[in-house]
Amino acid sequence: MDNLNRLRDSTRLPHLGLIRFAGPDAATFLQGQLSNDTRRLAAGQCLLAAWSTPQGRVLAVLTLLPHSSGIIALLPKDLLVPTIEGLRKYVLRSKVRIEDLSGEFAVLGGWGGTAGSAGYSEIDDIGTAPVTGDPERRWFIGSRTALDRPGIADGETAASAWRLADIRAGLPQIYAVTRDLFVAQMLNLDLVDGISFTKGCFTGQEIIARTQHLGRIKRRMFRLRLPPGVWSVGQAVRLDDGRAGRLLELGPAGESGEAQEALAVLNLDPVGGEPVGATAHGEELEPAAIAAVTLPLPYVWRAA
Numbered sequence: 001m002d003n004l005n006r007l008r009d010s011t012r013l014p015h016l017g018l019i020r021f022a023g024p025d026a027a028t029f030l031q032g033q034l035s036n037d038t039r040r041l042a043a044g045q046c047l048l049a050a051w052s053t054p055q056g057r058v059l060a061v062l063t064l065l066p067h068s069s070g071i072i073a074l075l076p077k078d079l080l081v082p083t084i085e086g087l088r089k090y091v092l093r094s095k096v097r098i099e100d101l102s103g104e105f106a107v108l109g110g111w112g113g114t115a116g117s118a119g120y121s122e123i124d125d126i127g128t129a130p131v132t133g134d135p136e137r138r139w140f141i142g143s144r145t146a147l148d149r150p151g152i153a154d155g156e157t158a159a160s161a162w163r164l165a166d167i168r169a170g171l172p173q174i175y176a177v178t179r180d181l182f183v184a185q186m187l188n189l190d191l192v193d194g195i196s197f198t199k200g201c202f203t204g205q206e207i208i209a210r211t212q213h214l215g216r217i218k219r220r221m222f223r224l225r226l227p228p229g230v231w232s233v234g235q236a237v238r239l240d241d242g243r244a245g246r247l248l249e250l251g252p253a254g255e256s257g258e259a260q261e262a263l264a265v266l267n268l269d270p271v272g273g274e275p276v277g278a279t280a281h282g283e284e285l286e287p288a289a290i291a292a293v294t295l296p297l298p299y300v301w302r303a304a
Contacts (some may be wrong), residue, residue, distance in 0.1 A: 007126075010110040010140055011153040011162050015079040017102040018141065019062075019084060022070030024095040033203050034062065035091060035184055037196040041066040043117035046129035047138065048171070048194040050184045051083065056207025057180045058187060061172055061194070065141060066120050067127050070097075072141055074107055078176040090203075106147045109162045110138035131252065133192050133298065134169040137162075164251030167261050169246060170297040172221055173249050177234030181246065184208050186265050188221045191299045219245060219265050220301060225253065225293040226260040240289040242270025261295065 021030060030038045036049035046063040060083045061073040075083060084098050091098070110128070120129040126142040140147065166173065172187035184204075189195050190212065197212060211217060224239075230248055238244040245266035253259040 007108065007110070007140060007147070008151050009112050010108040011158040013107050013159055013162055015076055015159060015163075016074050016107050017080045017100065018105050018107060019073045019075065019080065020067070020070045020099050020101045020105075021073065022099070023094075023096040023098055026071050026096045026194040028098045029094045030064070030169060031089065031199065032201065033087060034064075035189065035195045035202060035204070035208065036064075036193075037065065038071070039199075041071060042119070046132060048189070048192060050187070050189055050194060050204075051087070051101055052184065052204030052208065054203055054207075056211070058174055058182050058184055058189075059083065059179050061174045061187070061189070062173040063132070063139065065127055065129055065139065067141065068122055072101065072105070072127075074141075076137065076173065076175050077102065079174070079179065082176070082179070087141040104143060105141060106144045108140040108147055108152065109141055112136065112138075123263050131169070131171070132194075133171060134165065137165060145229070151209045155166045160252050163249060164253060164261060167223060167249055167251050167263050168298075170221070170223060170263070170299060172263060175233050178246065178248060182219070182265055183211055183217075183280050185211055185217045186219045187222065187248070188297075188299070188301065191301055218269065219267050221248065221263055224262045224264055225295055226262055228289050229260050229290070230233050231260055231262065236287055237264060237286055237292070239270075240291050242289075243250050243267050244270075257261050262292075 027038045034049040034051055036047045040047060041064060049062050049064060050058045051060045052058050060075050060079050063073045068086055080100055088098055090245060092187050125146045128138050128140050131137040170188060184195055233247055233250060235247045237247060243266040248263040250260055250262050253261040
């Protein structure tokens with residue numbers, strides 16, 4: 001099946017943007033900045049990776065695709081500018097160009113897996129790869145002209161359905177309001193093949209490796225069903241069992257639009273720990289306890 005036929009079951013994802021890393025040193029440059037092993041891109045793999053501060057706090061979660069014009073990263077649009085400007089500071093003498101590709105290219109999400117297509121491929125100027133941890137969905141990237149096809153789902157409802165699928169797959173996302181708050185393991189990136197502990201040094205590696213080897217992971221990402229209310233990404237929450245944390249992603253889980261599922265980073269210990277609303281700037285919020293329901297994720301983790 002060619003990519004044009006696959007596009008019939010795809011969705012526009014207007015909340016995502018694209019960054020292209022081009023030049024002979026692109027993969028090497030990213031190897032020193034991101035949490036995953038970018039050498040795997042040469043084998044046609046699609047990678048999930050975190051870009052973190054030297055203190056190990058995640059600034060962006062990127063999906064990397066080995067496009068013919070360079071390595072293309074998918075991430076929320078509200079992180080495009082800070083991510084590009086931040087990474088350019090590390091370029092120095094590396095032969096790599098970092099550019100916002102969102103005006104020229106678009107990204108779609110496709111429903112339905114395709115047998116025998118486990119890696120990245122490029123046909124008819126359209127690149128495609130399976131979503132990490134969810135082989136029933138696929139990414140499509142290409143020029144806006146190439147992806148301007150009839151029958152592609154559009155609008156907030158279609159994009160929200162994709163975000164709900166991310167929630168149910170346990171795939172974390174960082175937006176501007178949640179950047180610089182969490183170490184990679186708090187986002188379960190060690191459980192969804194988002195961190196390589198054998199690749200060598202990268203920005204934030206010392207803290208991330210120490211967290212892993214000492215087993216001092218005091219917060220983890222959970223999937224929740226929220227009670228009726230007004231919710232937003234980045235909102236501080238406290239559950240009625242005492243666990244507290246912050247919402248990472250939201251998706252409507254019912255036709256009425258009132259039911260909401262979420263990913264949230266919560267303290268493992270309901271007693272003590274950091275204030276529920278602690279931010280990079282030190283503010284503290286203490287919201288009322290809510291009767292959220294913890295839902296299963298497609299992977300398991302072991303508390304230290």
